[in-house]
Amino acid sequence: MDIVIFIVSMTALIYGADYIIEESEKIALHYKISPFVIGATLVALGTSLPEMAVSMSASMKGSGDIAVANVIGSTIFNIALVLGVVFIIAKKIAPERDLFAQDSAWALFPILVFILMGIDGKLNAVDGLLFLVLMGAYLMFLIKSNQVEEIDDELAKEKFAWGKTSLMLIAGFVLTIGGADFAIDSAGNIAREFGISEWMIGLFLVAFGTSLPELTISIKAARNNNADLAIGNIIGSNVANFTMVLGLSSIVNTLNVDLSANFFDITAAFILSLMLVFITANKLYNKSAGIVLLVVLGLVIQNGL
Numbered sequence: 001m002d003i004v005i006f007i008v009s010m011t012a013l014i015y016g017a018d019y020i021i022e023e024s025e026k027i028a029l030h031y032k033i034s035p036f037v038i039g040a041t042l043v044a045l046g047t048s049l050p051e052m053a054v055s056m057s058a059s060m061k062g063s064g065d066i067a068v069a070n071v072i073g074s075t076i077f078n079i080a081l082v083l084g085v086v087f088i089i090a091k092k093i094a095p096e097r098d099l100f101a102q103d104s105a106w107a108l109f110p111i112l113v114f115i116l117m118g119i120d121g122k123l124n125a126v127d128g129l130l131f132l133v134l135m136g137a138y139l140m141f142l143i144k145s146n147q148v149e150e151i152d153d154e155l156a157k158e159k160f161a162w163g164k165t166s167l168m169l170i171a172g173f174v175l176t177i178g179g180a181d182f183a184i185d186s187a188g189n190i191a192r193e194f195g196i197s198e199w200m201i202g203l204f205l206v207a208f209g210t211s212l213p214e215l216t217i218s219i220k221a222a223r224n225n226n227a228d229l230a231i232g233n234i235i236g237s238n239v240a241n242f243t244m245v246l247g248l249s250s251i252v253n254t255l256n257v258d259l260s261a262n263f264f265d266i267t268a269a270f271i272l273s274l275m276l277v278f279i280t281a282n283k284l285y286n287k288s289a290g291i292v293l294l295v296v297l298g299l300v301i302q303n304g305l
Helices: 002-030 035-046 049-060 064-089 105-118 125-144 153-157 162-194 198-210 212-223 227-252 263-282 287-304
Strands: none
Touching: 002 049, 002 162, 002 198, 002 212, 049 064, 049 162, 049 198, 049 227, 064 162, 064 198, 064 212, 064 227, 064 263, 064 287, 105 125, 105 227, 105 263, 125 227, 162 198, 198 212, 198 287, 212 227, 227 263, 263 287
């Protein structure tokens, strides 16, 4: 029963996050806020909302392992699974932007800062505030480099109605908060029932669920021959996961970080981030690179079994 509750709650969480982002965009457009600003903030951070809801809920419930593992697992799934699939199904990837020169550093900065912060075995409120400062630096980079997500043209043309928007926002928050709450409770029950650690539940079950928005968006982009946008999406999502998600979660409650006990998983996330840098440096946007990424994902899954 807990598995059914977990699946339903994760589905509610993802749909709720979609509603919040879409309606927030409508409000911003209604008040004539620049699409550029909307793209650099709301849309760029939107796909990390499920991770944030789950990790903050886990932090408040004292399940710090799930909160941290969710971010590490999402980094692994975002690069290994999402980009692996994109590279395999995309017909052609030829980014006009030099992703290595302009973006690759952001694939490494957050996880390096996380490892440095985790050496003392915990992430506290001060660490959380520093993470948020790093998020601010990333937003400044997005705006200065003109790297923003596109606003849906149909959304911009849609007639604005406060009543409908308010109801959808409320529904979105109820689904997101409720979904995260039930997801953490059911995930904890699953862990206890099968004798699995909360870390492994967070690393695989929760992280895979919260990575679904990135997966669906990136597959759609690949099919529309915009797969190069998926790479920037993944980098941005990983930055937001470490800085915003872990930042807010550690402010809510101090998170324990056991670097030695979870050495393999954290190292895998770091190595995949490093591989993303090499891929952008050598422009290896092809099926071979996709297969290599999926092989690494297979190794991570094998280690967890």
